[in-house]
Amino acid sequence: EIVMTQSPATLSVSPGERATLSCRASQSVSSNLAWYQQKPGQAPRLLIYGASTRATGIPARFSGSGSGTEFTLTISSLQSEDFAVYYCQQYNNWPLYTFGQGTKLEIK
Amino acid sequence: QVQLQESGPGLVKPSGTLSLTCAVSGGSISSSNWWSWVRQPPGKGLEWIGEIYHSGSTNYNPSLKSRVTISVDKSKNQFSLKLSSVTAADTAVYYCARAGGYCSSTSCWNWFDPWGQGTLVTVSS
Numbered sequence: 001e002i003v004m005t006q007s008p009a010t011l012s013v014s015p016g017e018r019a020t021l022s023c024r025a026s027q028s029v030s031s032n033l034a035w036y037q038q039k040p041g042q043a044p045r046l047l048i049y050g051a052s053t054r055a056t057g058i059p060a061r062f063s064g065s066g067s068g069t070e071f072t073l074t075i076s077s078l079q080s081e082d083f084a085v086y087y088c089q090q091y092n093n094w095p096l097y098t099f100g101q102g103t104k105l106e107i108k
Numbered sequence: 109q110v111q112l113q114e115s116g117p118g119l120v121k122p123s124g125t126l127s128l129t130c131a132v133s134g135g136s137i138s139s140s141n142w143w144s145w146v147r148q149p150p151g152k153g154l155e156w157i158g159e160i161y162h163s164g165s166t167n168y169n170p171s172l173k174s175r176v177t178i179s180v181d182k183s184k185n186q187f188s189l190k191l192s193s194v195t196a197a198d199t200a201v202y203y204c205a206r207a208g209g210y211c212s213s214t215s216c217w218n219w220f221d222p223w224g225q226g227t228l229v230t231v232s233s
Contacts, residue, residue, distance in 0.1 A: 034219035095167035
């Protein structure tokens with residue numbers, strides 16, 4: 001099983017600033033990585049797939065990068081609606097998908 | 109656009125069987141997609157449970173494989189989850205989701221989009 005580790009567990013950032021979230025895989029997943037945003041009481045929403053491709057309707061301030069075992073989700077200028085929990089997911093090891101434990105992005 | 113909606117009992121007794129259904133609207137369950145179940149214990153992260161293709165082919169998380177059955181009903185455009193011998197550790201919000209992505213003849217590369225709203229299932233006597 002590929003273990004996904006996200007850091008930090010909690011990130012405190014002020015609105016308007018940049019946020020950088022990390023995700024590490026226990027072995028290479030190539031570029032087969034997705035990012036999700038989850039707000040309280042809501043289902044996860046797909047943000048990024050293929051490590052760097054934004055899903056339909058996702059604002060350009062969200063960007064993903066990385067390959068192999070190291071990945072980053074960057075939110076360039078935080079808006080109030082961006083404060084949420086973010087999860088990464090690898091899909092290189094079909095048919096066993098695994099998620100990171102999440103990073104909570106909170107208002108500083 | 110495709111929408112998914114989970115339904116089923118919100119309370120299950122220990123040692124019983126959890127049964128949920130996911131209704132698909134705005135698209136056909138017979139499309140070239142896998143259909144998955146994912147769960148999230150209160151305050152915790154996401155765990156993939158398993159998936160099904162409209163042909164009936166299934167894949168399960170090895171950690172749950174002995175207790176999980178996923179089935180599809182093409183006539184009703186829905187798929188279902190059964191989890192047997194439940195304990196308090198199975199208390200979670202259960203989501204259904206469509207696997208987007210692509211497959212070759214031997215493998216698939218799938219992310220999840222869209223998701224249903226989720227349904228909380230509590231295991232308690």
